[in-house]
Amino acid sequence: MLDQQSRLQSSSIPLTEAEVDRRKRIVDLSGEDISRIVTLRNMVAEQTDRYVDAFFRYLDDLGEAPALFGKREVLEEAKRRKREHLAAMTAAQYDRGYVEQRIALALLYSRHGVSTPVFLGAFHQLLRALGNDIMKSVKDPNDAFQRFMSLKKVAFFDIGIMTDVLISERERTINLQQDAIRELSTPVLQVREGLLILPIIGMIDSQRAKQLTDGLLRSIRANRARMVVMDITGVAAVDSKVANHLIQTIAAARLMGSTVIVTGLSADVAQALVALGVDLGKISTTGDLQGGLEEAERMLGYRVVRGNETTGPRLSA
């Protein structure tokens, strides 16, 4: 429940009276409409189960939202909320509580793979069923049409909220995935005392560059690093912006008292940088990661000595 509450808060729709009023104004929902909708209350109340069944049967037949039908309790909850919806729709109390119910239902759809077009298709079926019944029960076609149009305003009010939530949920998922990719791809590793490796893989954009610099600077302080080997073998393309980001990272590391060696510049990247006219004069580079590590170790005063030159590497001490 608490999770539900926080999700409601975090959705893109601010749950304020002003926002609810704004949305009502957008669909032009007037007092006249509300009095027309109230007259439909009994008809909808009698037929609620049929409408709900029609809505979900249509969804099921489409086969576009299997996750919703996979679990009995999920489907039951969705149906219960839909019944609630139909009752609330004709109760004509379009307030914060109503909007909250709509958002909760949209979140349920979003969690179980009901996409925006699928939802719209099913909603249209529901409206059609409602419209047919209104035409049947009201004698004067003009009057019936007016009542249906009033109901349609509420339907569009609902659709506005539902699609906003569905879209913002999708964006949220994408953002989460991007965050995960960012987190994954910028480890800072210590290989020796005072020596860090920073392998960079994939695209570097401004945000990632900032995060990368941030992570590196914190690691430099935490590990008391004096040398950093930055390996960009995994960076496919370097443009002036990326080069600038790297130069800034190197300058920031230097301010913290650490020297950076850049390794793994491919032939293409090197040519591109020269063509761009990026000033890499102040940056020390070596061809590959091995060369960079050897250079860094030398600068830190390490000497790597093989145990026994004549017999090759010793496997036991």
Next chain:
Amino acid sequence: MAIPILKQGAVLIASLQAAPTDRDLIQLKDELADKIGHFRSRIVAIDVSALDVMDSFATRTLRGIAHATKLRGANTVIVGIQPDVAFAMVQLGLTLDGIETALDLDEGLARMRPQPDGGTSGDR
């Protein structure tokens, strides 16, 4: 508030406290230039670890101190720039080129002290 300068052997240590005024910095510059001659110091270490902001004036003054110190026969090392400060400085283009920097006072002094092979470990 004036910035205290401590003497330890051939080393002068200035420790900047939070948010020094421009006047404090200028005073530090003058005092350091004076004291280097007086104590025949070889190394000046300026600790900025307490600062959470380094503006362009502070950076320029530190650069000035480093250059003046060099002319007076001593080497300057700036120690303890915090990660956030470093990042902000780089964004502003304040990179302190040509001036020694180190993680903290310990590291800075280790780097500046003469090595057995003649040079300082700062000569890389």
